[in-house]
Amino acid sequence: MNRLECSYAGLKLRSPLTAASSPLTADMAHLKALEEAGIGAVVLKSVFEEQIESESKAALDGLSAGEFADASVYFENFAKNTAVDASLGLLEEAKKTLSVPVFVSLNCVRDGSWYEYAKRAENVGADALELNLFILPSDVRDSSADLERRYLQIIKKTVRSVSIPVCVKLGSYFTGMTHFLKEAAGCGVKGIVLFNRYYNIDFDIDSENVVPAAPLSSPDEYLTTLRWIALSAAELPVDFAAATGIYSAETAFKMIAAGAKTVQLCSVLMKDGVAAAERMRSELLALMDRKGYASLSDFCGKMAQERSADPSAYERHQYIRFLTGSEQK
Ligand SMILES: Cc1cc2nc3c(=O)[nH]c(=O)nc-3n(C[C@H](O)[C@H](O)[C@H](O)COP(=O)(O)O)c2cc1C
Numbered sequence: 001m002n003r004l005e006c007s008y009a010g011l012k013l014r015s016p017l018t019a020a021s022s023p024l025t026a027d028m029a030h031l032k033a034l035e036e037a038g039i040g041a042v043v044l045k046s047v048f049e050e051q052i053e054s055e056s057k058a059a060l061d062g063l064s065a066g067e068f069a070d071a072s073v074y075f076e077n078f079a080k081n082t083a084v085d086a087s088l089g090l091l092e093e094a095k096k097t098l099s100v101p102v103f104v105s106l107n108c109v110r111d112g113s114w115y116e117y118a119k120r121a122e123n124v125g126a127d128a129l130e131l132n133l134f135i136l137p138s139d140v141r142d143s144s145a146d147l148e149r150r151y152l153q154i155i156k157k158t159v160r161s162v163s164i165p166v167c168v169k170l171g172s173y174f175t176g177m178t179h180f181l182k183e184a185a186g187c188g189v190k191g192i193v194l195f196n197r198y199y200n201i202d203f204d205i206d207s208e209n210v211v212p213a214a215p216l217s218s219p220d221e222y223l224t225t226l227r228w229i230a231l232s233a234a235e236l237p238v239d240f241a242a243a244t245g246i247y248s249a250e251t252a253f254k255m256i257a258a259g260a261k262t263v264q265l266c267s268v269l270m271k272d273g274v275a276a277a278e279r280m281r282s283e284l285l286a287l288m289d290r291k292g293y294a295s296l297s298d299f300c301g302k303m304a305q306e307r308s309a310d311p312s313a314y315e316r317h318q319y320i321r322f323l324t325g326s327e328q329k
Pocket of ligand 1: 023045132195244
């Protein structure tokens with residue numbers, strides 16, 4: 001019996017430790033190594049709307065404005081095809097070679113021609129589609145309601161355009177978090193990934209330039225995800241995958257106890273190599289032995305807020321006690 005067997009988004013997985021979309025899931029050599037390390041599923045590197053647009057732009061910049069209208073259309077389609085064909089080529093090879101489920105990942109911020117690519121990915125054999133959705137809420141004209149409507153439109157249309165399971169990977173910038181998750185679940189997604197961790201900027205004081213922040217997370221960044229999985233997973237009729245800051249079997253265990261069906265690994269694999277997945281797998285089994293759990297279902301969701309004798313503990317968010325010595329509210 002495989003004690004780590006689980007199901008996520010309607011798919012049977014041999015392990016809840018899955019490979020998040022990253023440079024490690026962008027080539028066959030790493031994908032094979034991840035499978036050999038016991039990973040339960042892989043999410044291919046996203047195809048980015050932005051990337052396609054900039055490729056289109058680069059091609060179009062070579063043309064003089066107003067001239068060659070037909071050529072503009074040609075170059076735009078050519079650029080789109082370059083990124084998308086490469087990703088579909090990888091998907092095809094991954095499906096031929098790997099036995100674990102392969103998720104394709106699309107990043108989109110607008111209603112666009114994404115749906116046709118989703119369909120193509122399905123035709124090539126993707127087991128599921130992960131929508132990597134993020135709109136930076138930096139435009140003062142956009143209200144939360146406007147932004148949420150945009151998210152939901154993209155999700156709904158994608159769900160309608162394919163028959164494979166659709167999951168959505170979100171960031172943590174939502175005002176009405178649990179309400180929005182309920183709305184997203186209502187659109188027919190089979191999985192919700194909380195949370196993506198985005199490219200951040202930093203300032204270089206000497207040059208006074210904007211520079212990239214450290215790309216990889218650290219092991220103490222899992223707490224925001226843990227709280228929101230614990231608050232949402234048991235309440236909503238959708239599977240949750242936990243992401244960000246998952247570096248150890250202990251953290252994976254906590255996420256599953258909070259209600260996640262799977263966890264996604266990225267930084268730990270990039271820092272320590274794909275062998276980290278193998279180590280985490282055996283450490284998770286050892287932890288289950290120590291706790292007396294035969295399978296994941298023995299403890300999945302056991303520490304969700306809904307099952308807690310003290311639900312208010314999950315909602316504490318101020319350090320009142322440290323300041324006043326009184327009980328936190
Ligand atoms: C270099 C790099 C590239 C990434 N590329 C993608 C991507 O293409 N699509 C995506 O959904 N997430 C992408 N991510 C985010 C990861 O999948 C993951 O959600 C995030 O890094 C948080 O997990 P971690 O703390 O284990 O790194 C990327 C992360 C890194 C560090």
